[in-house]
Amino acid sequence: MRILIVEDEQHLAEALSQILKKNNYSVDVVHDGEDGLDYALSDIYDLLLLDIMLPGMDGISILKTVRGKGMSVPVILLTAKGETPDKIAGLDYGADDYVAKPFSADELLARIRAALRRKGEVVPEEGLQFGDLRLNTANPKLTVKSKEMKLNLKECELLELLMLRKQAVTSKEQIIEKLWGFDSEAEHNNVEVYISFLRKKLNFLGSETRITTIRGVGYVLEEGKA
Template sequence: MRILIVEDEMGLAEALAQILMKNHYYVDIVNDGETGLDYILTGIYDLLLLDIMLPEIDGITILRAIREKGIATPVILLSAKGDISDKVSGLDNGADDYMAKPFSTDELLARIRAALRRNNEVVPDDSLKFGDLELTMSTLMLSCKEKELKLILKEGKLLELLLIRKNTVTSKEQIIEKLWGLDSDVEHNNVEVYISFLRKKLVFLHSTVQIKTIRGVGYMVEVISDVHQTS
């Protein structure tokens, strides 16, 4: 899961990013509303933490703009103002939740999980099941029947993305944006390396799930009847 923090208090933004990354989220930070809106419009984010008082464009204006464009990404507004009228305004303009600063990190994490559930997303501490596989992101454990192994974080995030999008081809560009971010200079062969790692681990587990290459397009997971079959 990738979260965008749009917050002009740089110390707070960095602190939030550290907390979220420790909880297995990928995080990008921007410090003004205009840049924030540009990032949001890419459509790669699963949730937005959006400050109300921002330079260039304020958070409520950003919220109105993305909702008018039909962007349904969950938004949690952050504000130093805790007045009921501010909260009502934020919620009326399409926010999913509102938190007044200062707030507890445990409560923020709980509200993020709740917002993702309401948006029918799979949150990182849930298990994903497909075919004979089960991936538990909170522990990065991948199990198949009686066997299991621990993935590294990038492998887990890549497999999570493919499983969430199990009925859709995922391009290398989408994988790079989700796992490394918009500004990354990561090349396509980095994706191929991690796909190779995951394929070897699926073979080790004797899983009926394989990662299929759709030539010139990307990758998708599928269940096969013969575990020795290759794409």
């Protein structure tokens, strides 16, 4: 799961980033509204955390633009304690929730889980399943029947993406944007390396699920040996 934080208070933004990363979210951070809108419109994020008061463009304007483009990404507004009119405006323009500063890490994480659950994109506590695979994203490991193997974070994120998309083809460009960010310098060979790592682990575990290459298009997860 990838989250965008748009917050001009740099110490707070860094603290939020560390909290989310410790809970196995991928995170991008920007500090002004115009950059926040550019990142948000890339459509690679599973959730947006928007401060209302931002330089360049305020959080409500970002929200209005995102919803005006027909994007349904969950949005949680970060508000000051007395900003009741802004909270109301945010909810009216399509925010999913708001958190008033100061807030606890546990409260924020609970609201993020709730927003993702409403969107249907939260990973269940028991992990993801596809075919004979079970993926634990909290403590990254892959289980096939009675055998299990640890995954590194990028392997876990890649397999999670393929499993969430089920049998839809995922392009290398989509993988790069989702795992590394839309302004990343990662290239197609970075994707190929991690696909190779995952295939070797599936083979070692004796899985009947395979990652199939659709030449010129991308990758798809399929059940059953070829």
